[in-house]
Amino acid sequence: MSESTAFRNDLPRSMTAVVAYAPGDYRLETVEVPRAGPDDIILEVEACGICASDIKTFQGAPSFWGDGKGQARYVKPPMIPGHEFIGRAVEIGENVARKGQYRLGDRLISEQIVPCEQCRYCGRGEYWMCERHDVYGFQSNVNGGMAKYMRFPKESRTHKVPHDLAMERAVLIEPYACSVHAVNRGLIQLDDVVVLAGAGPLGLGMVGAARLKNPSRLIVLDTKAERLELAKRFGADITMNPLHEDVVQAVKDMTDGYGCDVYIEATGHPSAVTQGLNMIRKLGRFVEFSVFGQEVTADWSIISDRKQLDLYGAHLGPHCYPFTTAAIADGRLPTEGVVTTVLPLTEFKTGFDMMKQGDGSIKIVLVPE
Known part of the structure; x- marks a missing residue:
C-alpha cells in the first residue's frame, strides 16, 4: 500500500469538538480522534458552516x-454537530485504498445523508429518501464537522473538491447543492414568473440556480435589505420586502392578476407558506424547501379545489454535487458576500x-484549530 493510500500513525489521540447533549446544552470538549476502519475515510476538517437547522x-x-x-x-446525542464541512483525507481504510x-x-466533501443502501428507496437509487438513514451532525454514529477530524463511513456519498477553490466558496457546496435540487423541483420554464421567498444562504443559492433557468422574471422576497441587495447582484430581476409592501398584490399586479407560476418557499417562517398559496396562480407549482420549527397550518382547499396546485417537496441535494461544485468554481453560481x-x-x-x-450576517463558518 503506497504512502498516499495508507493509514497514518501521526494523528493525535484527542481533539477539540462541539458536543451537543440537549437543546441549549452544547459544550466545547476534548474528545477522541476517530480512526479509520477498513471502509472509512478520516477527514481533517478545514471548515464547517453553521446551518439554520x-x-x-x-x-x-x-x-x-x-x-x-x-x-x-x-x-x-451526545453528537458533534455540523454537516456543511469540507476537508482533506488524512487516513484511508484498506478497502477504500x-x-x-x-x-x-x-480535498473531500460528503453529502449530508448517510444512506443504508438496503431499503426500498436505496434500491431504486432514491438514496436521499433512505428509510433508515443517518445524517452527519445529528447522530452520534456519524458525528459532524464541528471538530478537527471526522469519519466518513462506507455508505457515505463522497465527492472531490478542487484544491484551488477558496474555502469561503467550497464550504457552500453542500447548501448550494440543496438549493440546486429545490430549483430543479420547480420545473421552471422560460416564460415563468418565479417568486423565491427567503434570501438566506440557501435562498441565495437558489437565486443563482434559478437565474440559470432564465425565467421571464425572477422575484426575491426577504425582510433584510442587505440580503435583497445580494439577491439583486446574483440575478434577481425584482426584490421586495414583505414588511414594507403588499407583495401578494404586487406580484398579481405584475401578472395581470393571475399570480406567479412558481413559488419557492425557503424562509422557514409559517407566514411565507400562506403568502405563497395566496400569490401563486391556478395550476402553479409550489416548492416547499424549509424545515419548520413547528407545525404549519394552511387552507388546503387552495391547493385542491381553488387552484389545483402542484406541490413539490425538496430534500437535500441528491445528484447535484458534481454540478454544484463545478458551477461554484467557474462562477455560474455566484457566492461572493454569502460567507460573512x-x-x-x-x-x-x-x-x-x-x-x-x-443581522449583518448571512453564513457563519467555523474553523477548527
Whole structure:
C-alpha cells in the first residue's frame, strides 16, 4: 500500500469538538480522534458552516428532538454537530485504498445523508429518501464537522473538491447543492414568473440556480435589505420586502392578476407558506424547501379545489454535487458576500448567536484549530 493510500500513525489521540447533549446544552470538549476502519475515510476538517437547522436543533425544535405527540426524536446525542464541512483525507481504510478512488490529501466533501443502501428507496437509487438513514451532525454514529477530524463511513456519498477553490466558496457546496435540487423541483420554464421567498444562504443559492433557468422574471422576497441587495447582484430581476409592501398584490399586479407560476418557499417562517398559496396562480407549482420549527397550518382547499396546485417537496441535494461544485468554481453560481464571518471553533456560541439574530450576517463558518 503506497504512502498516499495508507493509514497514518501521526494523528493525535484527542481533539477539540462541539458536543451537543440537549437543546441549549452544547459544550466545547476534548474528545477522541476517530480512526479509520477498513471502509472509512478520516477527514481533517478545514471548515464547517453553521446551518439554520443547526440553530433549530440548538433551540429544541420538535422536528429534531421529538414532541411526545407522534413526532419521534431524530437526533442521537451526545453528537458533534455540523454537516456543511469540507476537508482533506488524512487516513484511508484498506478497502477504500484498494479501490484507488480516494487518496491521502484529497480535498473531500460528503453529502449530508448517510444512506443504508438496503431499503426500498436505496434500491431504486432514491438514496436521499433512505428509510433508515443517518445524517452527519445529528447522530452520534456519524458525528459532524464541528471538530478537527471526522469519519466518513462506507455508505457515505463522497465527492472531490478542487484544491484551488477558496474555502469561503467550497464550504457552500453542500447548501448550494440543496438549493440546486429545490430549483430543479420547480420545473421552471422560460416564460415563468418565479417568486423565491427567503434570501438566506440557501435562498441565495437558489437565486443563482434559478437565474440559470432564465425565467421571464425572477422575484426575491426577504425582510433584510442587505440580503435583497445580494439577491439583486446574483440575478434577481425584482426584490421586495414583505414588511414594507403588499407583495401578494404586487406580484398579481405584475401578472395581470393571475399570480406567479412558481413559488419557492425557503424562509422557514409559517407566514411565507400562506403568502405563497395566496400569490401563486391556478395550476402553479409550489416548492416547499424549509424545515419548520413547528407545525404549519394552511387552507388546503387552495391547493385542491381553488387552484389545483402542484406541490413539490425538496430534500437535500441528491445528484447535484458534481454540478454544484463545478458551477461554484467557474462562477455560474455566484457566492461572493454569502460567507460573512469566519470564526475559530472555540467561538461557536458567538457564531450560533449571530446566525440566530441574522443581522449583518448571512453564513457563519467555523474553523477548527
